[in-house]
Amino acid sequence: QSVLTQPPSASGTPGQRVTISCSGSSSNIGTTFVYWYQHLPGTVPKLLINRNDQRPSGVPDRFSGSKSGTSASLAISGLRSEDEADYYCAAWDDSLSGVVFGGGTRLTVL
Amino acid sequence: EVQLLESGGGLVQPGGSLRLSCAASGFTFSSYAMGWVRQAPGQGLEWVSVISRSGGNTYYADSVKGRFTISRDSSKNTLYLQMNSLRVEDTALYYCAKDLVASGYYGAFDYWGQGTLVTVSS
Numbered sequence: 011q012s013v014l015t016q017p018p019s020a021s022g023t024p025g026q027r028v029t030i031s032c033s034g035s036s037s038n039i040g041t042t043f044v045y046w047y048q049h050l051p052g053t054v055p056k057l058l059i060n061r062n063d064q065r066p067s068g069v070p071d072r073f074s075g076s077k078s079g080t081s082a083s084l085a086i087s088g089l090r091s092e093d094e095a096d097y098y099c100a101a102w103d104d105s106l107s108g109v110v111f112g113g114g115t116r117l118t119v120l
Numbered sequence: 121e122v123q124l125l126e127s128g129g130g131l132v133q134p135g136g137s138l139r140l141s142c143a144a145s146g147f148t149f150s151s152y153a154m155g156w157v158r159q160a161p162g163q164g165l166e167w168v169s170v171i172s173r174s175g176g177n178t179y180y181a182d183s184v185k186g187r188f189t190i191s192r193d194s195s196k197n198t199l200y201l202q203m204n205s206l207r208v209e210d211t212a213l214y215y216c217a218k219d220l221v222a223s224g225y226y227g228a229f230d231y232w233g234q235g236t237l238v239t240v241s242s
Contacts, residue, residue, distance in 0.1 A: 012164070042225050047165070054232040055157075055165060060220060066230060098165050102225040108179050109155070109227040114164035 013038065014099050014112035021118040027087040030115045032099030034080050038110055042102040044082040046075055049096040049114075058097075059084060086117075094119045122146040122231045124216045129236030136206050136240070142199040142216030142233055150194040153219035153226055156201050158212035159235075168214070169201065173222035184210075206240045213237050 015033040022028040032044065046059035057066055059075035062082065074085045086093055099112040128140040142154070155170035169180045169190040178190050189202040199216055214236050217229035 043228070045228050047229075049165070054215065054234060055229070056232075057220075057228060057230045060228050060230075096164070100165075100167070100227045102227050106182070108181055109167035109170060111157075111165045111167055 012113040013103060013106070013110035014101065016097075016099060016112035016115045018113065019116050019118065021120055022086075022089045023120050024089055024091065026089045027085060028089060028117065029086075030084045030097050030099075030117070032082045032084070032112050034082070034101060034110075036080060037105035038080075038101040038103040039077065039082055040080040041104060044075065044077050045100045046073075046082075046084045047098045047100065049098065050092075051095070055098070089119055091119045093117060122218065124218065124231060124233035126214065126216045126233045126236035129214065129238045131239045131241065132206055133242050134206060134208055134240055137202070137204045138206065138238060140201040140203065140214055140216075140236055140238070142201075144197045144199065144216075144218070147218065147231075149192075149197040151222060153221055153223060154192060154199045155217050155219055155226065155229060156190065156199075157215045157217055157229065157232075158210075158238075159215070160209070160212040163212075166212070167227070170219065170226045171199070177223060179226070203238070206238075208240050211238060211240045 043061045047055040062077040063075045156168040216233040218231040220228035
């Protein structure tokens with residue numbers, strides 16, 4: 011059971027906007043930064059969102075992150091087939107003194 | 121170009137030991153925290169350990185605490201993970217990753233190696 015809770019799956023059609031949620035607690039999302047990773051099959055994970063809502067260089071602006079209280083969300087607009095991947099949220103947990111990952115959400119582009 | 125090259129994985133019996141290495145290049149190794157993240161077959165990402173830029177602060181997941189030791193050698197630009205008392209459940213692909221920060225709120229891993237496979241089985 012992961013410290014951060016994500017839905018196991020999400021789906022959408024090309025061009026749609028989808029959101030993936032990540033629920034935590036006051037010791038992680040509530041007080042620290044949230045990070046989002048994209049893990050495409052056969053590749054290494056890629057940092058998609060840094061510090062709640064910042065996109066690293068090279069990440070399309072179709073991807074956006076937000077945080078409110080102890081929850082965070084990743085939104086993908088203009089969905090494309092190449093967005094089909096596993097998405098993970100992560101955060102530092104002050105109580106555990108460690109990084110915690112969500113269980114991952116498999117995004118399917120229908 | 122940032123490169124992280126892991127080595128040291130392999131097949132080991134339960135209770136055995138392995139030392140993973142991660143050779144880093146293309147950035148100032150001593151300026152950033154570094155970490156290990158693993159992925160068991162068919163499972164999600166699991167953070168294992170992180171070490172601060174100086175090496176003075178180390179943190180571990182509860183699942184490996186007391187068995188694994190992370191260290192770094194800035195003279196060799198290399199990150200290590202000493203794994204002792206290995207268990208079947210430690211079987212996974214182990215990724216070396218560079219953090220965006222030197223210390224503080226870790227978890228923003230902006231570069232990842234290709235991973236090295238550790239299999240614990242009798």
